């Protein structure tokens with residue numbers, strides 16, 4: 082019997098995608114017993130959801146600093162569970178939480194995290210084999226995970242969640258552990274842009290260094306408005322201060338998977354593509370025919386955005402109104 | 403009292419190298435020699451963060467620490483030209499092409515212990531070769547020091563460090579006590595360019611070199627948790643349709659029509 086522990090996450094008061102994807106990954110690896118840890122206020126419903134999603138056992142933390150998202154205690158709690166149930170594999174996600182919790186949990190258990198896995202399977206010897214991008218996405222590595230336990234984090238949105246089965250049942254228990262916070266959150270400052278969130282948008286209009294300045298993003302806002310989408314950006318545009326860093330799409334920014342991604346004045350560096358290559362249709366507008374973005378786009382227009390975009394917007398107005 | 407900051411810095415393949423120039427040979431990623439290595443971008447920002455602390459506090463010593471099998475001296479000396487005080491290279495063939503970074507983490511941790519009076523370690527959030535984001539976390543766990551990651555601003559006030567951490571939609575302020583490990587992100591701002599005085603000064607500083615035997619680490623290769631099976635370039639199999647028009651504006655209009663035709667909009 083192989084046991085898995087999924088370090089689950091809550092998102093806006095509900096069971097987060099990371100949890101569903103983690104459980105699905107454990108099932109792909111044929112784990113016969115899947116335990117899930119989740120932390121947050123009022124998580125009874127989420128715990129039940131985790132069971133319907135495939136968990137056999139859920140450990141909850143419903144109060145204290147871990148429930149408020151303090152990393153130190155999430156690690157203390159997950160370490161305690163790992164010591165208690167001795168899983169063969171521990172699965173987390175490369176989210177803002179997982180980036181901190183997963184590596185430190187692994188080190189504390191005397192092993193090392195295999196980060197950013199996109200797919201996983203077992204080989205003939207039952208070893209866990211993962212594929213993960215390296216060199217910003219220019220090279221994929223296949224790695225045999227031979228640590229004990231195996232600790233991996235998944236790249237968000239790379240594994241499909243399973244459907245819910247309401248007939249499943251399992252144990253739900255609150256965990257007790259000793260709190261020890263050394264890095265404390267003093268204040269959170271939200272900088273949410275209005276309208277549809279970048280990650281949920283069905284259409285994303287993204288701009289890069291080729292836009293030349295912040296003003297151009299007004300046209301992108303207009304375009305996103307017509308298409309009912311959100312505006313994103315490359316790191317270069319964020320670093321230049323044209324848009325806030327929350328607009329950044331890519332390896333170290335947001336991962337989006339819209340139906341339509343329109344990249345304007347973006348060269349298509351692998352680190353940018355890491356955040357948008359799941360888009361169903363990618364459209365590129367770039368004045369350099371040799372730009373890498375054209376190798377990854379379904380439709381392309383070679384041209385100066387200042388000429389292409391106004392006409393594109395005009396035509397869209399005609400089609401959509 | 404002097405604040406001693408260690409900045410960890412890795413020499414990496416230039417991430418701006420075009421995709422086509424990445425080569426895979428004997429399960430190792432290389433580029434042709436026409437692409438010079440660089441210091442990992444986030445590590446230059448870590449140096450910048452340390453220099454800003456030095457400007458704010460005055461009595462600060464900055465030691466740059468790098469681990470590898472071979473170094474391009476003019477590249478790895480750049481932090482000195484920017485204003486760091488010392489450079490220690492952990493140089494040994496044992497560090498060549500490691501997939502599992504455990505040994506590098508042990509070596510860097512031992513070096514920090516050997517230096518002795520370190521108050522703060524500043525690292526990049528991840529190295530642009532393997533994008534692991536593991537090494538600083540490992541150092542922190544081995545030293546049993548607190549961590550704050552993805553910083554865009556660091557303030558040291560006595561024994562306390564205040565860090566602004568970048569979040570997906572905003573930021574948060576976290577606080578911890580020294581000694582601590584902090585990783586920085588690009589939101590910190592551009593690293594400064596070395597000036598002439600810095601470049602001349604750096605020429606005179608000889609790096610200290612420690613080999614693995616100088617570090618007293620106990621390490622068995624059986625501790626490895628990752629074994630490389632293969633490296634592959636991802637296959638992109640998309641056919642791009644370039645929309646043509648009488649001019650650029652016309653192509654823009656045709657793009658809208660084509661997207662409607664395909665029922666994408």
Ligand SMILES: Cc1cc2nc3c(=O)[nH]c(=O)nc-3n(C[C@H](O)[C@H](O)[C@H](O)COP(=O)(O)OP(=O)(O)OC[C@H]3O[C@@H](n4cnc5c(N)ncnc54)[C@H](O)[C@@H]3O)c2cc1C
Pocket residue numbers: 217288289290291292314315316317318329330331332333334335345346347348349350351352353356366367368369372384385386387417443528529530533
């Ligand atoms: C570890 C690491 C992580 C990174 N993470 C990210 C990330 O998360 N997200 C991200 O985006 N990047 C990331 N980067 C940076 C990435 O490597 C690129 O540097 C960046 O994406 C480039 O942004 P860009 O395409 O806007 O700029 P450039 O590469 O400068 O491209 C600008 C493009 O605009 C075109 N252009 C210029 N003028 C016009 C015009 N008038 N009309 C139309 N087109 C025009 C040019 O032809 C060019 O193709 C990361 C890098 C590293 C090393």
Ligand SMILES: Nc1ncnc2c1ncn2[C@@H]1O[C@H](COP(=O)(O)O)[C@@H](O)[C@H]1O
Pocket residue numbers: 409410411412413442444445448467468469470503506510524525526527528529530532533534535536537538
């Ligand atoms: N070989 C190395 N020498 C010095 N610092 C390193 C080395 N490898 C990683 N680091 C540091 O750890 C950070 C994260 O690297 P990584 O965990 O490899 O993604 C880097 O930005 C460096 O600051």
